[in-house]
Amino acid sequence: xxxxxxxxxxxxxxxxxxxxxxxxxxxxxxxxxxxxxxxxxxxxxxxxxxxxxxxxxxxxxxxxxxxxxxxxxxxxxxxxxxxxxxxxxxxxxxxxxxxxxxxxxxxxxxxxxxxxxxxxxxxxxxxxxxxxxxxxxxxxxxxxxxxxxxxxxxxxxxxxxxxxxxxxxxxxxxxxxxxxxxxxxxxxxxxxxxxxxxxxxxxxxxxxxxxxxxxxxxxxxxxxxxxxxxxxxxxxxxxxxxxxxxxxxxxxxxxxxxxxxxxxxxxxxxxxxxxxxxxxxxxxxxxxxxxxxxxxxxxxxxxxxxxxxxxxxxxxxxxxxxxxxxxxxxxxxxxxxxxxxxxxxxxxxxxxxxxxxxxxxxxxxxxxxxxxxxxxxxxxxxxxxxxxxxxxxxxxxxxxxxxxxxxxxxxxxxxxxxxxxxxxxxxxxx
Amino acid sequence: xxxxxxxxxxxxxxxxxxxxxxxxxxxxxxxxxxxxxxxxxxxxxxxxxxxxxxxxxxxxxxxxxxxxxxxxxxxxxxxxxxxxxxxxxxxxxxxxxxxxxxxxxxxxxxxxxxxxxxxxxxxxxxxxxxxxxxxxxxxxxxxxxxxxxxxxxxxxxxxxxxxxxxxxxxxxxxxxxxxxxxxxxxxxxxxxxxxxxxxxxxxxxxxxxxxxxxxxxxxxxxxxxxxxxxxxxxxxxxxxxxxxxxxxxxxxxxxxxxxxxxxxxxxxxxxxxxxxxxxxxxxxxxxxxxxxxxxxxxxxxxxxxxxxxxxxxxxxxxxxxxxxxxxxxxxxxxxxxxxxxxxxxxxxxxxxxxxxxxxxxxxxxxxxxxxxxxxxxxxxxxxxxxxxxxxxxxxxxxxx
Numbered sequence: 168x169x170x171x172x173x174x175x176x177x178x179x180x181x182x183x184x185x186x187x188x189x190x191x192x193x194x195x196x197x198x199x200x201x202x203x204x205x206x207x208x209x210x211x212x213x214x215x216x217x218x219x220x221x222x223x224x225x226x227x228x229x230x231x232x233x234x235x236x237x238x239x240x241x242x243x244x245x246x247x248x249x250x251x252x253x254x255x256x257x258x259x260x261x262x263x264x265x266x267x268x269x270x271x272x273x274x275x276x277x278x279x280x281x282x283x284x285x286x287x288x289x290x291x292x293x294x295x296x297x298x299x300x301x302x303x304x305x306x307x308x309x310x311x312x313x314x315x316x317x318x319x320x321x322x323x324x325x326x327x328x329x330x331x332x333x334x335x336x337x338x339x340x341x342x343x344x345x346x347x348x349x350x351x352x353x354x355x356x357x358x359x360x361x362x363x364x365x366x367x368x369x370x371x372x373x374x375x376x377x378x379x380x381x382x383x384x385x386x387x388x389x390x391x392x393x394x395x396x397x398x399x400x401x402x403x404x405x406x407x408x409x410x411x412x413x414x415x416x417x418x419x420x421x422x423x424x425x426x427x428x429x430x431x432x433x434x435x436x437x438x439x440x441x442x443x444x445x446x447x448x449x450x451x452x453x454x455x456x457x458x459x460x461x462x463x464x465x466x467x468x469x470x471x472x473x474x475x476x477x478x479x480x481x482x483x484x485x486x487x488x489x490x491x492x493x494x495x496x497x498x499x500x501x502x503x504x505x506x507x508x509x510x511x512x513x514x515x516x517x518x519x520x521x522x523x524x525x526x527x528x529x530x531x532x533x534x535x536x537x538x539x540x541x542x543x544x545x546x547x548x549x550x551x552x553x554x555x556x557x558x559x560x561x562x563x564x565x566x567x568x569x570x571x572x573x574x575x576x577x578x579x580x581x582x583x584x585x586x587x588x589x590x591x592x593x594x595x596x597x
Numbered sequence: 598x599x600x601x602x603x604x605x606x607x608x609x610x611x612x613x614x615x616x617x618x619x620x621x622x623x624x625x626x627x628x629x630x631x632x633x634x635x636x637x638x639x640x641x642x643x644x645x646x647x648x649x650x651x652x653x654x655x656x657x658x659x660x661x662x663x664x665x666x667x668x669x670x671x672x673x674x675x676x677x678x679x680x681x682x683x684x685x686x687x688x689x690x691x692x693x694x695x696x697x698x699x700x701x702x703x704x705x706x707x708x709x710x711x712x713x714x715x716x717x718x719x720x721x722x723x724x725x726x727x728x729x730x731x732x733x734x735x736x737x738x739x740x741x742x743x744x745x746x747x748x749x750x751x752x753x754x755x756x757x758x759x760x761x762x763x764x765x766x767x768x769x770x771x772x773x774x775x776x777x778x779x780x781x782x783x784x785x786x787x788x789x790x791x792x793x794x795x796x797x798x799x800x801x802x803x804x805x806x807x808x809x810x811x812x813x814x815x816x817x818x819x820x821x822x823x824x825x826x827x828x829x830x831x832x833x834x835x836x837x838x839x840x841x842x843x844x845x846x847x848x849x850x851x852x853x854x855x856x857x858x859x860x861x862x863x864x865x866x867x868x869x870x871x872x873x874x875x876x877x878x879x880x881x882x883x884x885x886x887x888x889x890x891x892x893x894x895x896x897x898x899x900x901x902x903x904x905x906x907x908x909x910x911x912x913x914x915x916x917x918x919x920x921x922x923x924x925x926x927x928x929x930x931x932x933x934x935x936x937x938x939x940x941x942x943x944x945x946x947x948x949x950x951x952x953x954x955x956x957x958x959x960x961x962x963x964x965x966x967x968x969x970x971x972x973x974x975x976x977x978x979x980x981x982x983x984x985x986x987x988x989x990x991x992x993x994x995x996x997x
Contacts, residue, residue: 169887170880178873178880185873189866194873201880216611226602243610257895266889296609297890312890315609407903414903472899531904535911536930542977545984547911549923552930554907559933563943 169299170205170307177201177306208302213246215298215311222293222317227463230288230324236262236281236317238296242271249301250308252279255294259287260319285321288416288466293317322462323416327424327581334424334585338432341593359383393434393597395588396488396520397422400498401468402442402475407499409529409577417527417577418497419465423458424581425495425588430457432592434493439483440468443476450487477508481515493521493597495584500526500574502557510564517569521596524565525573525584528558656702656725656812658682658841663818669829670841676830679838684845686711693720697838702812704730706844720840721805723832726770726812735806737776741793748813750823754790755782757798759831763824768795770810796828807832920980921973928969931987935994958993965990 181197219241228234236256242248248271256262260283267279285291296315301308359375362382375383399405399422405415426436436457440447447464449457475498484494494516498509509524516522536551538544562572571591575583591597614622651667652660658670658680670680681692693699697720704712704727712730715722724731728740748769753760760782771793774781783795797808809815809832814825833839914923932950933943939953947970954969955962968990974980 170883172884175877175880175884178877181873181876182870185869186866189869191869191872194869194876197873198876201876216614219608219610221608222606223603224606226604239608241608251889253889255890255893257893259895294893295890299889310887310889311612313609313612316606318604406899407901409903413898470899529903529907531902532907535904535907539981539984539988542981543911543915545927545977545981546915546923547908548984549914549926549980550907550911553910553922553926556926556929556933559943 168209168307169310171301171305173304174201174205174306177204204304205307208304208306209309210302211246212300212302212308213242213244213248213250215250215300215309216313217242217244218248218250218298219243220296220313220315222296222315224293224317224319227320227322227466228283228285229322229462230285232284234283234285234319236283236293236319238279238281238315239276240269240271240279240298241276242273245273247272247303249303249305251299251301253297254279254281255297256281256283256319257291257294260285260291260321283319285319288321288323288419289469290467291319291321293319320463320466322466323419323423325420325423325462327420328427330424330582330585331427334428334582334589335431337589338428338592341589342432358386360386394488394490394492395425395429395434395436395495396484396492397425397436397438397495397497398480398484399438399440399447399465399468400442400475400480400496401440401446401471402498403470403472404475404499404501404504406470406472409527409531412577413470414499414527414577415468415470417580418525419468421525421581421584422465422495422497423461424585426461427458428585428588430454434597436461437487438464439480439487440464441475441480441483442471443473443479445483446471474504475508477512481512484516484520488520491520493523493588493591495588496522496524496570498524498526500524500528500558500561500572502554502561505561505565510561510568513565513568513570521591522570523573523584523587523591524570525575525580525587527577527580528574530576654843656815657843661817663816665817666815666820668817668820669815669826669833672826672830673834673839676834677837678834680841681838682841682843684843685848686714686842686844687848689840689842690714690718692838692840693718694838695719696836697721697840698723698833698836699840699842700725700833701727701730702841702843704728704844706846709733711844711848719804721807721835723807723809725809725815727808731772731808735776735799735801735808737774737779737799737801738797738806738808739773739775740810741771741773748811748819749786751783751786751795753782754784754794755780757782757796759798759828760796762831763828765823766795766814766825766828767819767822768809768811768813770795772797772808772810774799805835920975923980924973924983927984927987931991932969935991938994954990954994957995958990960990960993 178197178201181194181201184197185193221239223237223239225234236254238252238254240252248269250269252267252269254262254265254267256265263282263284265281269277269279271277293315295312297310297312299308299310359372360383362371362384366384370384370386372383372385399418401415405413405418407414409417422438426438429436435453438447438449438461439445447468449460449464452460488494496509513522532551532554535547536555538548558574562574565572571587573580573583573587650659653662654660655664656666658666659682661667674680683689683692689699699715699718699720700723701715702725704724707730712733716734722734724734731738731740748767750765750767752765753763755761757780766783768783771785772781772795773793774790774797776799778801779797779799781790781794781797784790784792795810799806813819814829820826820829935954936943936945936950939957941950941953951962951966951969955965958965968986974983
């Protein structure tokens with residue numbers, strides 16, 4: 168039961184009547200009239216519970232890209248359905264206008280579309296669909312909220328994919344497929360081809376040249392089919408906000424770019440999301456399915472407010488990897504957390520694998536470090552300086568244990584990690 | 598990305614409820630509040646019903662206390678006297694017809710106009726505890742100005758039939774008969790009526806004015822003593838109607854209804870219009886108050902800024918006044934960055950760093966050493982100065 172603005176107008180129309188016949192009875196009669204008109208209108212309204220609702224919603228959408236939730240309403244009653252329909256979604260799905268007017272004849276159908284522009288990663292579940300069916304007078308109506316299931320998976324934005332073309336170009340240069348041949352990178356024999364001017368003469372394969380009339384050079388390519396394991400730390404340090412997003416989001420961007428790059432480079436990429444237990448994993452996906460699996464898994468990762476179990480991480484890595492691989496730890500270079508956790512077990516990882524630790528640094532600390540406005544700012548600057556020194560010290564200790572450390576601002580982390588990967592590949596250290 | 602996969606869910610019809618189940622659920626949900634409401638209403642009605650209203654006003658006919666006069670009013674009522682209790686002079690004027698009695702209790706709150714209005718009525722007057730008003734209403738009587746604290750037993754000593762019937766009363770105070778026709782009774786013990794008494798009667802212009810100097814005989818406490826009851830009942834029960842007037846502070850009207858209440862100034866249609874507007878407001882509230890479906894909630898993430906811990910550390914330094922720690926951090930930062938820029942390893946010893954920086958900047962080695970490894974500052978000003986000096990030094994360091 169709900170009334171509309173028309174009911175208000177109807178009751179306000181009583182004012183001139185009361186002026187004409189100023190008596191208490193007039194008010195009473197007019198009130199009765201309004202009530203009776205509303206009750207009759209409600210009685211004549213179509214039942215919102217005799218509407219068949221079918222929902223169509225994309226299974227997934229990338230963050231900040233629009234998706235459309237479509238409701239198909241079929242009027243199964245014998246009355247005309249004039250209704251206001253609300254397709255309710257959580258606020259972070261950014262529903263532009265979720266209210267729709269429909270006018271459906273008996274047995275007919277109508278379709279309403281709600282455009283969603285999600286602003287938050289993860290699964291968004293549709294709330295109820297509310298139908299307010301108005302009577303023929305439009306004074307009042309019947310209202311029902313119905314549960315129509317719907318789920319929209321919001322994938323990470325992968326804004327760092329704009330760095331992908333340039334990195335792929337550098338990868339191709341390494342690969343010997345680029346028009347400009349650079350000699351040296353890679354140790355794996357690839358193929359023989361004709362000598363062109365500019366090639367290093369040391370690459371000439373004399374035996375093959377003798378067999379043919381042309382001068383033939385050998386080309387190498389970087390190793391392929393290496394394994395890359397990306398370990399994403401979803402513990403408490405990942406919940407911290409840097410600029411306006413959790414540290415985890417920057418790590419996810421870096422993981423996606425690295426996965427895309429490594430897949431293109433022919434390596435096998437796996438993912439492990441871990442804090443005190445496994446929160447998500449991608450293994451044994453190949454080719455085009457890797458990125459889809461990564462996006463799907465990373466969409467649901469949320470920071471947990473627990474301390475990360477680093478011995479547990481090491482156990483997981485050992486279990487998953489039998490041969491030498493690149494292990495990328497996406498975590499925070501938080502001095503106390505690293506000293507308590509990772510530093511103790513880093514050697515167990517580095518003695519078998521190439522380890523890269525990637526961490527998001529905070530531009531706010533840099534701003535604090537250079538602030539000189541007043542005594543409080545100088546103390547803050549001293550604290551920021553101390554934090555920076557401790558981070559540097561921890562990074563040094565990790566490097567001494569054989570790990571590469573990438574410490575970058577949120578927007579730079581993904582390209583820097585990609586560069587590190589390319590550098591390692593070029594150096595044949597994978 | 599390829600074309601998006603669209604999930605199509607099965608059609609939903611209704612929510613599995615019927616009109617009956619919904620009304621049953623609503624009734625289940627509403628019955629407890631309704632029962633509580635009914636209980637409150639019933640309790641309110643029951644508590645309001647049995648006891649008639651009472652007051653604590655002195656000599657009010659509905660005051661059952663010691664200073665009240667409910668006893669006298671109830672006896673009079675039982676004897677067939679129509680007792681009307683009023684607080685406004687306008688009501689007195691309306692009710693005081695010839696052949697009725699007006700009891701006026703006290704004259705402190707009366708205005709000149711109100712006393713004149715009392716004099717203008719043709720009803721008999723009984724004035725209790727009246728002072729200046731007495732002289733205005735009848736020139737034959739005046740107050741003696743005596744206000745004894747304790748009432749004493751007095752005998753009539755006059756030939757007024759009411760006084761004679763009463764015999765003795767307990768009263769204090771005095772009234773003087775200064776004009777012709779005044780009969781004064783109940784003088785103080787050991788005096789005569791010429792020196793004043795508690796009770797006086799004057800008959801003039803066909804009306805009878807009775808004055809009693811003390812309100813004690815009327816009170817519930819003293820009504821049963823001596824002949825108080827006889828005197829009071831005879832004085833007040835002379836006519837069929839008794840107007841019991843106790844002046845009130847908020848009644849400033851001189852009578853005659855020249856100043857109507859604010860509500861009476863408005864035309865009667867306004868009240869009706871207000872009622873109709875109330876209907877409009879109620880319907881508007883119903884219109885705006887009904888939400889189209891419930892609010893959708895969302896689990897919000899934790900918001901902890903990364904810089905918080907650093908700031909917290911800065912506050913700790915400041916609260917602890919750890920100039921030494923703060924200065925050491927600033928110096929170490931400058932030294933580490935400068936050394937890095939000059940190509941020294943992180944593990945380089947202090948003299949090596951000082952030497953390199955002094956060569957790069959052209960400053961004297963002693964100055965650089967004092968700046969980087971000197972004594973810590975002892976106050977805010979010193980720390981700020983050190984920070985500025987370090988900034989200058991760092992800005993001068995370039996690769997040699």
